[in-house]
Amino acid sequence: MLNEDAGDDRPASKIPSRDPMPRLLILFAHPAYDASRVHKAMATAARRVPGVTFHDLYEAYPDFDIDVGHEQALLADHDRIVLQFPIYWYSTPPMVKQWEDLVLTHGWAYGQQGTALRGKQLLCAVSAGARQEAYTPDGFNAVSIRQFLLPLEATARLCGMIYHEPFVIHGTHRLETEGIAAAADSYRDRLEALRDAQ
Numbered sequence: 001m002l003n004e005d006a007g008d009d010r011p012a013s014k015i016p017s018r019d020p021m022p023r024l025l026i027l028f029a030h031p032a033y034d035a036s037r038v039h040k041a042m043a044t045a046a047r048r049v050p051g052v053t054f055h056d057l058y059e060a061y062p063d064f065d066i067d068v069g070h071e072q073a074l075l076a077d078h079d080r081i082v083l084q085f086p087i088y089w090y091s092t093p094p095m096v097k098q099w100e101d102l103v104l105t106h107g108w109a110y111g112q113q114g115t116a117l118r119g120k121q122l123l124c125a126v127s128a129g130a131r132q133e134a135y136t137p138d139g140f141n142a143v144s145i146r147q148f149l150l151p152l153e154a155t156a157r158l159c160g161m162i163y164h165e166p167f168v169i170h171g172t173h174r175l176e177t178e179g180i181a182a183a184a185d186s187y188r189d190r191l192e193a194l195r196d197a198q
């Protein structure tokens with residue numbers, strides 16, 4: 001088969017394939033966006049990354065009345081999923097839990113017929129007020145953010161997803177303008193790497 005569009009005779013197999021749909025879906029959950037400093041900058045950076053669908057769950061569902069069909073359709077359309085949220089009480093904000101409880105249904109996300117998420121990738125992109133040292137074995141919180149997020153990792157495994165090392169901005173309480181800008185830049189880099197990885 002020839003590449004007629006390009007007007008040459010290269011075999012079709014050598015033509016870089018065009019991606020017809022955005023690959024990266026960011027599910028953003030911040031209960032107090034107006035007061036946010038760090039995620040506001042991260043969200044602005046993320047929205048500018050080509051190939052990203054940015055979906056603000058608190059904006060879409062102020063009453064927690066999640067449209068399950070819409071959420072499942074979004075997941076089906078993307079193969080790389082990012083859950084972006086601030087760490088609240090060593091866990092996720094409640095919207096993330098509500099989203100999991102309603103959207104990840106048996107027979108769709110898991111179970112014998114539940115293969116919709118199989119092979120997709122999941123990255124948690126979070127921020128924490130405490131510094132990184134606090135999330136070490138000798139630190140105040142004793143374990144890492146990845147360990148606090150183990151329920152999400154187990155959920156990803158149950159659904160057959162590939163779980164990535166979380167992207168974490170630590171020590172947000174001490175971040176000034178420059179540090180917040182650097183956090184947003186490194187988030188953008190991580191998103192681009194996730195988008196472009198084979």
Ligand SMILES: Cc1cc2nc3c(=O)[nH]c(=O)nc-3n(C[C@H](O)[C@H](O)[C@H](O)COP(=O)(O)O)c2cc1C
Pocket residue numbers: 030035036037038039040086087088089090091127128129130172173
């Ligand atoms: C209700 C609440 C609970 C929080 N719990 C934690 C926590 O368990 N661990 C931590 O390191 N920071 C905690 N923080 C700090 C937030 O994670 C931090 O303020 C946030 O990541 C900053 O991002 P933002 O500027 O986008 O809001 C908490 C903040 C609030 C408001």
